[in-house]
Amino acid sequence: MRLKLVNIKEIATYDPDSDSVSRVEKQELLITDGKITAIGSNLGQANTEIDCQNCLVTPGFVDPHTHPVFWQGREIEFARRIAGATYQEIAAEGGGIRSSIAGVRKADYQELRQAVKNRLNRFLNLGTTTIEAKSGYGLSTESELKSLEILADLNEDHSIDIMPTFMGAHAFPAEYADDPDQYVDLLCEEMIPAVARQGIARYCDVFCENGYFSVAQSRRILEAGSQAGLIPRLHADEFEDSGAAELAAEMKAVSADHLMAVSGEGMNAMAKAGVIATLLPGTTFFLGQHNYAPARELIDRGITIALATDFNPGSCHIQSMPFIISLACLQLKMTIEEAFTAATYNSARAIGMEAKIGSLTVGKQADVIIWGIKNLMEIPYNVTDIPIRNVIKSGQPVFRLD
């Protein structure tokens, strides 16, 4: 089965060989049995041709930090926050993460699966062909396993590829408010072994921050995860410098995420250990704040940056990687090439998938976006108008799922 993309204005992709963004004009792209088999001129006959209407072609986006397994949106709480309510007031009204936890625990499997599936459709329509997806709105053994089961189920059934992460350490459930260490015991002694037996999750994530999971608690959880075969990754130093970046380095985590308050020592430790910094500028934006992560400092220290949406119902209800690229350019002061690389190849690295996806390279899986614009620069220049004409996943056109 040969599919050929013709009449391409520009193919833009990070090129691992030259370690730079390549932008070539007037080439064709040949896909054979779901893989990229040639990029060049006069590539011969194919079963199907797609006319790219003299427009841009890029790899599909890889989003390495999402929380899509929740029951309902929290737009009421959003409206309360916009109108000036405090977190305390919202929590007292039954809002905040606890409402999401109640929702997932109560939700019927099929209905929750359908809600998540609708969100996967939207990711694909926005050009995202692979996501990392976390559990973490159940916080009981049963509901965390249910969340991961839904991700595995949809990974089979849906075009998008999902890399599942167990995040029972997302928050302390209300029933453990008085004895948080008892919840850490539950995580390490019951939940992680059960997740390992279930065999779905690839990563173990912890919200490591003063006032949430301490460095000591996070270390214990990530070590238990490691022993069960789950690769560590962290929510690190989002609100204040809590030493989480250093823990990420110590644990050889694949990625430390957020990092708005990371210290110089934390950055140095990450650089030395080769931890990827996954930045989530959508969250800063969605919270109406301006304390964006120090992207240029991270880059200057030689740390690889990946970009992700952090899609979740509370602090970042954004699914668009093109918009995250705009934010990276405008707020993180990354160049367009840096942001584009961070949203494709580096984000594939942040989930250990760069050998298979993240660039338009012969031999890789054919995850491709066909745009309605002419060149790479127009992606952030268009900000919120996402002119995508077609999305191809593993060689199959999949755009406009409803």
Add this chain to the structure above:
Amino acid sequence: MRLKLVNIKEIATYDPDSDSVSRVEKQELLITDGKITAIGSNLGQANTEIDCQNCLVTPGFVDPHTHPVFWQGREIEFARRIAGATYQEIAAEGGGIRSSIAGVRKADYQELRQAVKNRLNRFLNLGTTTIEAKSGYGLSTESELKSLEILADLNEDHSIDIMPTFMGAHAFPAEYADDPDQYVDLLCEEMIPAVARQGIARYCDVFCENGYFSVAQSRRILEAGSQAGLIPRLHADEFEDSGAAELAAEMKAVSADHLMAVSGEGMNAMAKAGVIATLLPGTTFFLGQHNYAPARELIDRGITIALATDFNPGSCHIQSMPFIISLACLQLKMTIEEAFTAATYNSARAIGMEAKIGSLTVGKQADVIIWGIKNLMEIPYNVTDIPIRNVIKSGQPVFRLD
């Protein structure tokens, strides 16, 4: 010809009678010969019914500040700015507004018309059913008249309604750099009379700012415009307090726009004179800055706020009013109801059209958005994912123009 919208979850609209946002559930909306003729239950038979799939219905957005008559995007300059180039460097490379001026002057009428038409299609697809649109990238009598002629031509030919503004005082063309007052003479003595004879423009706009058109020059231009029948409006106090808000009050301008640097005195003068403040948070965002206009102070002083995109190729390449509403909530600290009103009814007031459009009120033109979401709060909550199912302009479905 009767068109009925059925199976509506929520109709959200500013209600002029109660001076508040009304949100009613489970009503139908009847359109007869392009006008709203009833909102309620059991509205009887119609020629056509549209099933709103238990979703939200709102008025179409009114965008009261746009600059759509330009030749090409300036994404190369955007990329240079993101990479750290200064305005001086960009100008030296042939970028900035002067490249747009060269483009419009040289452009073939039909090709320029087509470029503008494509942008109008995008406005409509994003739910904007009426725009104010400025000339101002020609800055010669001939090219300003050409720009206005294209707007009049497309207003006839295109579903979107256009309120045209003459803005020859957008910048000083290079040929008058050494003698700016001579360009003011040209504006007042040749261009404004020619624009008046042409009979297309309804408004006259000036970029009143220290280093651009001074208060004295702006007053002279707006007075010449007034005498020729053009209603004054201003770009005011965008970079620094230049006394432009006071001039807007003195001239009884319908609207003063931008206002990031407006003074207390300027606000008091606007309040007293009833000048509308049209805020453009997309520009602050697109420039990567944080000096958003003082929306709450303006509201506290009793000034009516309208929201607009400022769509233009240099400082704000954003066409989405839903995203502007998000920015208003997150950055201007407006409530959802305030931002929604500012993007519909108040923005209709900012172009003198509130008797005809800007709310879903019996007797008004049927400019309607049918959404893929359930309620008003989800518009800003979705940020960049604009789930619009259908747009109705003067009673005609017009969504998905290419």
